[in-house]
Amino acid sequence: MAERRRGAARSESARIAVLETTAALFAERGYDHLTIEGIAAEAGVAKQTIYRWWKSKSELVAECLFEGRLLPVDLVPPDSGDxxxxxxxxxxxxxxxxxxxxxxxxxxxxxxxxxxxxxxxxxxxxxxxxxxxxxxxxxxxxxxxxxxxxxxxxxxxxxxxxxxxxxxxxxxxxxxxxxxxxxxxxxx
Amino acid sequence: MAERRRGAARSESARIAVLETTAALFAERGYDHLTIEGIAAEAGVAKQTIYRWWKSKSELVAECLFEGRLLPVDLVPPDSGDxxxxxxxxxxxxxxxxxxxxxxxxxxxxxxxxxxxxxxxxxxxxxxxxxxxxxxxxxxxxxxxxxxxxxxxxxxxxxxxxxxxxxxxxxxxxxxxxxxxxxxxxxx
DNA sequence: AATCATATACGCAACGTTGCGTCTCGCTAA
DNA sequence: TTAGCGAGACGCAACGTTGCGTATATGATT
Incomplete structure (x- = not known):
């Protein structure tokens, strides 16, 4: 059995805000001008809330990527038979x-x-x-x-x-x- | 006619020391852990001496690269006829x-x-x-x-x-x- | 059932540290 | 006499960490 959590649950809204802001700033400024402090400020979230859940900037970007938030297009090959x-x-x-x-x-x-x-x-x-x-x-x-x-x-x-x-x-x-x-x- | 320079000329030894140190630290720590201050200290050179001649870290690394200081091997394809x-x-x-x-x-x-x-x-x-x-x-x-x-x-x-x-x-x-x-x- | 205790996440704010790029010193060499 | 040099201080930005008080969710006590 999974032991039930005890305190307040992780805020999904904060998580979404962080990921959305990260994706937006990444597309806007590029990876090297992306800062944790900037993301936190823009997302309306405390810096510690980011550091609590993500180890590094690259891990944060990775999660955005794997959730499909970074690339604006779906690059699916067509299927015409040829x-x-x-x-x-x-x-x-x-x-x-x-x-x-x-x-x-x-x-x-x-x-x-x-x-x-x-x-x-x-x-x-x-x-x-x-x-x-x-x-x-x-x-x-x-x-x-x-x-x-x-x-x-x-x-x-x-x-x-x-x-x-x-x-x-x-x-x-x-x-x-x-x-x-x-x-x-x-x-x- | 080339106008004769006045004042001291650029120090070639300082230039070499900077490039060698850059190449060494780049190979040792990777690009993102490479710092201008670290290079200056290790090369026994003032920070300003670096900033006077190179605009950015990447430009510094680029010069190392183009002088063949970064890659330890020559990757020349052989010529056997086939x-x-x-x-x-x-x-x-x-x-x-x-x-x-x-x-x-x-x-x-x-x-x-x-x-x-x-x-x-x-x-x-x-x-x-x-x-x-x-x-x-x-x-x-x-x-x-x-x-x-x-x-x-x-x-x-x-x-x-x-x-x-x-x-x-x-x-x-x-x-x-x-x-x-x-x-x-x-x-x- | 109502209350209290505990545990956790949150926003806020400050901390000391690092590296940045600029600047000013004397010193030295052309 | 002029420009490059080493040394090092400056203000700035972002780092990653810490503590505070608040909100919320669970478990135990009344």
């Missing part, structure tokens, strides 16, 4: 998203968090809204015979994400047709 | 380097700098000791007929780097044979 077209469409949307200046900063901040926080790093693919779903679709396509049997799915997914990261870090907008070229390269 | 073997060997060495825990932290710190500092980000490939050289080799291989004529070289290089970054961020040691699989995937 796996290569779907991948191209999805990758192209991802490129167009990251190429917008404000989003570029957002994703770069996200990369910083991934580099600092192990759990965010490990779930990097999930953080970017992909991974399992994408791998599932690729697996299904392989089974259906749309892809060669030996296609190393994990490598393909990692590689796609990696290409996006490189573009974001290099501040190089994706060239026209880059998504298509990349997909053709990986899944000829 | 471009795929060479790529695999090089990529494998890169994986083995980043898989060592202390190096993983180093590269993750480097990613943080690339995310914060535009010039580092833009020269990300050069920072990792690759790019131009690699692209040159790939171009030569294409010309020699070892690779299909339409191979998108830039995409290939970006993709390789991206795959390495993803592994580093995910804290996933590269699986045995990963380098070979990746190269086969990109250059079938």
């Amino acid at each position: 796996i290569r077209n779907d991948l191209t469409t999805w990758l192209d949307a991802l490129f167009r998203f990251t190429d917008a200046p404000e989003n570029g900063g957002l994703v770069r901040s996200l990369v910083i968090v991934a580099a600092e926080n192990e759990s965010v790093g490990r779930q990097l693919d999930a953080s970017l809204g992909v991974s399992t779903l994408l791998t599932t679709r690729l697996g299904a396509a392989t089974k259906a015979g749309d892809l060669p049997a030996g296609t190393p799915l994990k490598e393909v997914v990692d590689t796609l994400i990696g290409a996006v990261l490189v573009h974001v870090l290099q501040r190089t907008p994706a060239a026209p047709g880059a998504a298509k070229r990349l997909v053709s390269l990986l899944l000829p | 471009i795929r073997n060479d790529l695999t060997t090089w990529l494998d060495a890169l994986f083995r380097f980043t898989d060592a825990p202390e190096n993983g932290g180093l590269v993750r710190s480097l990613v943080i700098v690339a995310a914060e500092n535009e010039s580092v980000g833009r020269q990300l490939d050069a920072s990792l000791g690759v790019s131009t050289l690699l692209t040159t080799r790939l171009g030569a291989a294409t010309k020699a007929g070892d690779l299909p004529a339409g191979t998108p070289l830039k995409e290939v290089v970006d993709t390789l780097i991206g795959a390495v970054l993803v592994h580093v961020l995910q804290r996933t040691p590269a699986a045995p044979g990963a380098a070979k699989r990746l190269v086969s995937l990109l250059l079938p």
